[in-house]
Amino acid sequence: MEKSTWVATPNIAVVKYWGKKDNYLNIPNNGSISVTMDETLSTRTTVEFSPMHKKDELVLNGQFARDTELARAVKVLDAIRKAAGIKERAHVESENNFPTAAGIASSASGFAALACAGADSAGLQASEKELSIFARLGSGSACRSVLGGFAEWKVGSKKNGSDSYAVRVAPAEHWLELRNVIAITDSKRKKTGSAEGMELTTATSGLYSERVRTRPEIIRLMKGAILRKDLPDFLELTMRESSHMHAVMLDSFPPIMYLNDVSREIMWSIHEFNKSKGKICAGYTFDAGPNAHVYTVEKYANEVERMLRGISGVQKTIVCRSGNGPRKLSDMYALF
Structure with missing residues (x-):
């Protein structure tokens, strides 16, 4: 296991999800479509799973995260640990270059970056589907930020959320203008x-x-x-x-x-x-x-x-x- 750093960007939905079937798994009541932004707006996240870490820690924009924010991150980390078959705790640091929690989808880029960096640090060769599901556990809309361009979040029908993830509608280069x-x-x-x-x-x-x-x-x-x-x-x-x-x-x-x-x-x-x-x-x-x-x-x-x-x-x-x-x-x- 090695330290891993990823950058991810917000997505802005043009068909929006509002309301959930399952609050813990973040399974939505309706599907959605979004456009993932370029790196003008971005979140950079570093994750390290290590026996040196006695508990999971999250530092967000230079400050230790609030308990509610840490709990959301731990849901993602737990899913990654289960998939990778590891038990080590993680230290996570994340920075946004834009306002947090102000309606610019900071949670989407943050949890997409966490999913990608976490899976990589844990040694997983995760597919886009798996990364989308990991990210969704932290923030529903984050499942779309794992994909570039235009993405659709499928509601799915399984109670465990295994078929609720984002798929690509079109790549970014489809509509460059x-x-x-x-x-x-x-x-x-x-x-x-x-x-x-x-x-x-x-x-x-x-x-x-x-x-x-x-x-x-x-x-x-x-x-x-x-x-x-x-x-x-x-x-x-x-x-x-x-x-x-x-x-x-x-x-x-x-x-x-x-x-x-x-x-x-x-x-x-x-x-x-x-x-x-x-x-x-x-x-x-x-x-x-x-x-x-x-x-x-x-x-x-x-x-x-x-x-x-x-x-x-x-x-x-x-x-x-x-x-x-x-x-x-x-x-x-x-x-x-």
Whole structure:
């Protein structure tokens, strides 16, 4: 067993999962589709299994992790230990180059990096399917970040989650012109975590069952738009899907409100932008947080970024392309 360091990147869902069949195994109620970002946004993680470590430890952005964060990491490490037939504890250090827990999918990149580095350190020659399942145990959306490009998370039907993992819809190079222009409106940790929010929605929203029932058709339409590189269809589906998820959040009781006034201003500005162009050429999506992810293509990316920067309350913009997924780094990039 050797120390291993990997870098992974967030994915931003264009058909989103919200709610789980199994909270411990992170098995979703509905499937989802995402785009994995390039290394403009990334998490670097170093893992070492060793007899020297008396317990599992996780250092996140220079600070020892909270108990809840460590418990999620241990679920992944336990699954890797079981698969590898080892008992050694692990020391893990992880760093993000972007805000944590603010709706930019830091958990997705973090647990994808942990799954890849952990499996490698344990000496496993793990398949993408196995890595996706390992990552899912820490964070559901992380199962998609194990893959580059466009990924679909299959719900599966087995209670043990062995058929709930991500598969590739298309590689990153399929749609090289695609851009995600991110508008940071609030980089603070959100008040309601995703896991807590999902439980509240599934328990109290009257709209939720209809969302679950209709997602398979939305996934079918979204996959078609991606494979055809049909920008207007892709963007309209993306915006409608984002609003649908936030509608069921708002229908929860008490209501869950991740969007802020700046988020809503961005939404209206995108519609005005598209109106000025006479077609849909930019489309927003919001995860469980107020920061906007505006998909467009290279031709319009600079205009979209300028428009977003002109909105009061937008603190920062970041432009990403689709990325190729996790990769191993040399020991010179290890965090310890």
